[in-house]
Amino acid sequence: MGERDVGFVSLSKTSGETKARGPELGIGLLGCAFMGKAHTNAYKKIPYIFWPPPATPRLVTICGIPEEAVVEAASRYGYEKSTTDWTELVADEDVQLFDNVGPNSLHAEPCIAAAKAGKHVLSEKPLARNADEARRMWKAVEEAGVKHMCGFNYRFVAAIRLAKEMIEAGEVGEVYHFRANYLQEWIMDPQFPWVWRLDKETSGSGALGDLGAHIIDLSRFLVGDPASVSAVTATFIKERPDATGNGTRRVDVDDAFGAVVQFENGAVGSYEASRFCGGRKNHMTFEVNGSKASIAFDLERLNELQISAVRNGRGEGFRTLSVTESDHPFYEVWWPHGHVLGWEHAHIHELHHMLDAIANDKEIAPYGATFEDGYKCAVICDAILASAEQGSKAVIRY
Numbered sequence: 001m002g003e004r005d006v007g008f009v010s011l012s013k014t015s016g017e018t019k020a021r022g023p024e025l026g027i028g029l030l031g032c033a034f035m036g037k038a039h040t041n042a043y044k045k046i047p048y049i050f051w052p053p054p055a056t057p058r059l060v061t062i063c064g065i066p067e068e069a070v071v072e073a074a075s076r077y078g079y080e081k082s083t084t085d086w087t088e089l090v091a092d093e094d095v096q097l098f099d100n101v102g103p104n105s106l107h108a109e110p111c112i113a114a115a116k117a118g119k120h121v122l123s124e125k126p127l128a129r130n131a132d133e134a135r136r137m138w139k140a141v142e143e144a145g146v147k148h149m150c151g152f153n154y155r156f157v158a159a160i161r162l163a164k165e166m167i168e169a170g171e172v173g174e175v176y177h178f179r180a181n182y183l184q185e186w187i188m189d190p191q192f193p194w195v196w197r198l199d200k201e202t203s204g205s206g207a208l209g210d211l212g213a214h215i216i217d218l219s220r221f222l223v224g225d226p227a228s229v230s231a232v233t234a235t236f237i238k239e240r241p242d243a244t245g246n247g248t249r250r251v252d253v254d255d256a257f258g259a260v261v262q263f264e265n266g267a268v269g270s271y272e273a274s275r276f277c278g279g280r281k282n283h284m285t286f287e288v289n290g291s292k293a294s295i296a297f298d299l300e301r302l303n304e305l306q307i308s309a310v311r312n313g314r315g316e317g318f319r320t321l322s323v324t325e326s327d328h329p330f331y332e333v334w335w336p337h338g339h340v341l342g343w344e345h346a347h348i349h350e351l352h353h354m355l356d357a358i359a360n361d362k363e364i365a366p367y368g369a370t371f372e373d374g375y376k377c378a379v380i381c382d383a384i385l386a387s388a389e390q391g392s393k394a395v396i397r398y
């Protein structure tokens with residue numbers, strides 16, 4: 001193995017660049033909680049991890065409610081300004097990239113307004129509460145001619161990108177199956193209070209849009225577009241205590257769903273997502289079975305792929321590949337092999353991809369998800385809900 005392959009040695013090399021060459025890009029972030037922290041963390045790390053960076057993010061304005069939360073976030077993360085009013089953020093002339101990490105009901109109007117104001121737009125997933133809303137967003141960014149990306153960050157996990165490259169290179173052969181689960185446990189306690197993720201008006205759907213959207217996007221990324229779905233949904237706990245301690249509030253979204261899916265290319269598979277799986281903290285797994293190999297992935301072991309080659313019609317048994325070599329996706333900027341990456345890194349890779357697309361006029365697709373991908377995912381989510389409600393198979397029309 002040559003010197004270039006081993007981070008223990010190659011990390012001591014210099015690039016000859018002593019200045020960040022790319023432009024400064026003003027960031028306006030809508031949302032200052034979970035994803036606000038994850039995205040800000042990425043913006044702060046990109047300029048020195050990717051050297052020289054394609055652009056240097058300037059943390060201009062952060063927006064959130066209540067005021068004390070956003071003031072604290074601005075100070076903690078180093079944003080120049082804070083506001084509780086997203087229209088101010090969208091109008092801010094110092095902002096070139098509008099990054100929407102607000103609740104799902106706050107994706108469409110701010111993203112459309114930002115695109116109309118000529119800003120590049122990134123929106124967290126699910127792109128919108130339903131396909132009609134997502135389509136309006138997609139059309140608005142296309143019309144404005146700005147770069148647009150939907151925050152399907154798992155496309156940027158090194159092992160998942162490698163799985164994509166292996167499938168594209170024909171190493172898996174003809175794909176017969178894709179099956180995926182996204183399982184969590186955090187609302188199993190009936191006394192866990194009502195939150196926005198349990199409200200259809202704010203979130204659009206429950207486990208489906210929150211977790212299912214990720215595995216649906218991965219199925220499209222890895223295998224292709226679904227043609228039909230047959231689904232069931234369930235809401236196990238229909239009333240929850242209000243967070244203020246006064247009374248209860250109705251849960252009107254799915255706590256779990258399952259769907260059988262047929263892909264346009266003939267592959268068949270399944271999706272399942274739930275927040276009622278005791279012992280499963282953030283258990284996102286998928287398996288692809290093809291004529292030449294099977295590939296399996298588990299987010300809680302995200303630096304690994306399980307691969308079983310198929311020879312003479314027989315699987316050789318799964319072996320574990322450590323996806324940490326310097327020639328594996330994204331690893332050239334990180335650590336020596338075996339010095340593993342975590343959940344946060346996919347966000348860093350994702351936002352780097354967005355900055356690179358803006359600064360160097362590159363395409364977001366096919367490795368990043370565009371608003372068109374966000375729209376197609378919303379069409380599939382709508383079809384899953386329709387199938388469950390009608391008790392019949394739903395044919396998907398994009």
Ligand SMILES: NC(=O)c1ccc[n+]([C@@H]2O[C@H](COP(=O)([O-])OP(=O)(O)OC[C@H]3O[C@@H](n4cnc5c(N)ncnc54)[C@H](O)[C@@H]3O)[C@@H](O)[C@H]2O)c1
Nearest residue numbers: 031032033034035036063064065101102103104124125126
């Ligand atoms: N890609 C991922 O891995 C991932 C993970 C979690 C959440 N998400 C998505 O990110 C988005 C945000 O989720 P989260 O977990 O960060 O939610 P959160 O509840 O932690 O944060 C939501 C933020 O929105 C702000 N907000 C709410 N209403 C507002 C208003 N009217 N005006 C201004 N700000 C307002 C809140 O102040 C808060 O900072 C959702 O769309 C969610 O689906 C993606």
